């Protein structure tokens with residue numbers, strides 16, 4: 001299995017730190033508003049990465065934080081006249097609703113920055129003790145030049161950074177030893193949330209959060225650290241500096257970054273007014289369509305959001321859903337149960353599509369090609385399944401499409417209403433059970449139907465049923 005590693009700028013064979021296990025950390029959103037469709041891209045992409053590892057039999061420990069202390073949250077709280085906590089809790093709840101709509105699995109753990117301040121104070125103190133950080137008037141800075149590998153992720157050279165960083169000196173941060181140094185802890189300003197620390201009452205810088213939460217929930221070394229490409233520098237570069245300086249070992253083996261989502265071929269931003277939230281999209285489309293759209297491109301390619309591409313995605317997804325529904329329908333009406341020899345032989349041909357699917361996903365999670373493999377399988381199912389097929393053959397095709405779809409997080413086997421034929425069949429079974437005085441079985445069937453919203457009424461003309 002090959003993974004493109006930003007650190008080496010190459011596709012590398014994935015070798016886990018511990019056999020059969022993947023430890024993965026994905027930088028989560030800052031929660032001051034509904035998430036936008038750009039934020040949705042890493043959520044969907046890395047959820048799919050997780051699902052594929054699980055499909056391959058790995059046990060995945062997936063940690064993704066919520067940044068719930070930040071200038072933007074504080075600003076919003078002041079605007080609304082409420083606490084910062086009220087803002088972050090509201091938008092964490094809304095974000096979780098969107099994630100559910102996009103079928104993004106909850107992480108093994110979703111830590112909140114504000115609940116991990118103690119660990120951050122400890123790591124900062126440790127960095128000071130090791131000479132990697134220093135305090136000036138209550139602010140603690142990381143001594144960037146002390147960390148020899150600084151720049152290894154973003155492939156930046158310290159001297160280029162230095163000339164680019166000159167403007168920092170002008171902005172009043174001249175108490176730093178070096179313009180390249182970045183903040184680990186800062187003093188509180190009036191009205192801001194703050195915590196006690198050995199340096200001053202204040203709050204942590206953004207980068208230290210992820211170093212601490214990753215260490216606490218996954219350990220000092222992890223397999224994969226991921227996020228959008230804008231996080232490579234400075235966020236992830238700084239995380240590496242903090243974690244490796246504090247722990248004395250390599251932080252993450254593989255660094256994965258998704259490319260950006262643009263909108264109508266332009267950068268999505270508040271100032272351009274072309275900002276779309278996931279919630280807005282959900283009013284127009286099933287979020288499964290958004291998920292399908294995100295996976296229709298490789299995660300390292302820029303992706304453009306447009307009405308046309310969403311329509312194309314809706315059509316593509318429908319093709320798969322229709323095939324699955326058709327198989328379900330045929331299964332309900334199938335005349336024979338077991339597969340015959342010929343069907344057996346036909347079914348073995350599907351191995352080709354599974355190989356095609358896995359080869360695509362093994363090649364740095366090429367979901368676009370994986371979708372193409374599912375389309376090939378769907379075409380095969382449409383041409384080989386018929387009213388003459390056995391139930392077993394149809395079920396095997398059905399299960400396979402649903403299984404591959406599930407790796408991409410597509411919900412294809414919706415809990416559907418029972419087909420009329422299935423209901424009639426169960427009623428007949430119930431009548432037979434009653435005749436045989438097997439009332440327990442008869443009642444069980446009635447309850448099963450009731451659970452699915454079907455109400456039975458025993459009349460003189462026989463059993464009637466209606467939907468609740």
Ligand code: AMP
Pocket residue numbers: 027028029030031037038039040041042226227228229230231258259260261262268
């Ligand atoms: P933020 O809340 O800005 O920290 O972003 C949360 C996650 O969304 C990060 O991994 C960002 O890199 C990612 N992200 C933000 N905007 C976009 C975008 N337009 N396209 C893709 N990823 C994005």
Ligand code: ZN
Pocket residue numbers: 026027028210235
């Ligand atoms: Zn982070």
